Amino acid sequence: MAPRITVVEDEEALSILLRYNLESEGYVVDTIARGDEADLRLKEQVPDLLLLDWMLPGLSGVELCRRLRGRPETERLPIIMLTARGEESERVRGLSTGADDYVVKPFSTPELMARVRAMLRRVKPERISSQLVAGDIDLDRETHRVRRAGRELKLGPTEFKLLEFLMQSPGRVFSREQLLDGVWGRDIYVDERTVDVHVGRLRKAVNRGRQRDPIRTVRGAGYALDETFTAAAPRVAARSETA
Numbered sequence: 001m002a003p004r005i006t007v008v009e010d011e012e013a014l015s016i017l018l019r020y021n022l023e024s025e026g027y028v029v030d031t032i033a034r035g036d037e038a039d040l041r042l043k044e045q046v047p048d049l050l051l052l053d054w055m056l057p058g059l060s061g062v063e064l065c066r067r068l069r070g071r072p073e074t075e076r077l078p079i080i081m082l083t084a085r086g087e088e089s090e091r092v093r094g095l096s097t098g099a100d101d102y103v104v105k106p107f108s109t110p111e112l113m114a115r116v117r118a119m120l121r122r123v124k125p126e127r128i129s130s131q132l133v134a135g136d137i138d139l140d141r142e143t144h145r146v147r148r149a150g151r152e153l154k155l156g157p158t159e160f161k162l163l164e165f166l167m168q169s170p171g172r173v174f175s176r177e178q179l180l181d182g183v184w185g186r187d188i189y190v191d192e193r194t195v196d197v198h199v200g201r202l203r204k205a206v207n208r209g210r211q212r213d214p215i216r217t218v219r220g221a222g223y224a225l226d227e228t229f230t231a232a233a234p235r236v237a238a239r240s241e242t243a
Contacts, residue, residue, distance in 0.1 A: 005048065007031045010057055017109070021109055022116070034058040045178070047077070052080070069097070079098065079101075158183065170225045170229075173218045173223070173224040174224065175221060
């Protein structure tokens with residue numbers, strides 16, 4: 001799954017420009033115009049990177065940044081602050097509040113895109129790597145091929161995205177709603193039970209014979225890629241080869 005970036009910017013023209021350029025780079029983009037609304041939305045879903053305007057209605061970007069750094073789930077969220085304030089004292093204030101980078105308006109769009117790429121490479125390398133590996137499963141984002149113990153798996157496009165999404169966060173339990181947002185997207189209406197159908201199809205494609213199921217069902221909560229699978233899967237594969 002492509003990295004998700006949230007843009008909190010109240011200037012509509014700039015928000016549209018940022019969305020267009022970020023989506024052109026292959027990112028999944030959410031745009032929010034108010035600081036108080038962003039505060040609520042970021043409690044529901046944490047993106048991979050946040051572009052945050054300094055001056056916002058409802059709640060300032062500086063205060064929002066301070067709040068995010070005070071929460072365990074967002075204390076390490078990469079934040080690039082956008083502002084028209086270019087004085088050194090203001091840059092220091094923004095960075096001391098918790099921002100990781102600071103871009104002064106008007107800015108060069110190619111430079112901002114380069115800063116976004118550099119930050120994601122540094123703090124979220126698993127989100128931009130072309131390959132994901134979990135146990136004996138290898139997923140190649142560029143060729144859209146998945147192999148388990150050397151055997152190529154035949155996955156539909158939705159099953160591929162679902163496996164990719166789970167492999168990015170081993171051990172984390174995702175609710176059906178979170179999987180719908182992450183795999184299908186917020187703008188598409190799909191019944192939550194559809195997730196169960198596609199998880200079933202994914203399991204059928206990934207598991208063969210006595211191979212261990214890498215997907216863990218958590219009753220009443222959702223699904224996760226079993227974090228113990230990474231260590232256990234190679235040993236299982238080795239036993240199968242000698243059987």
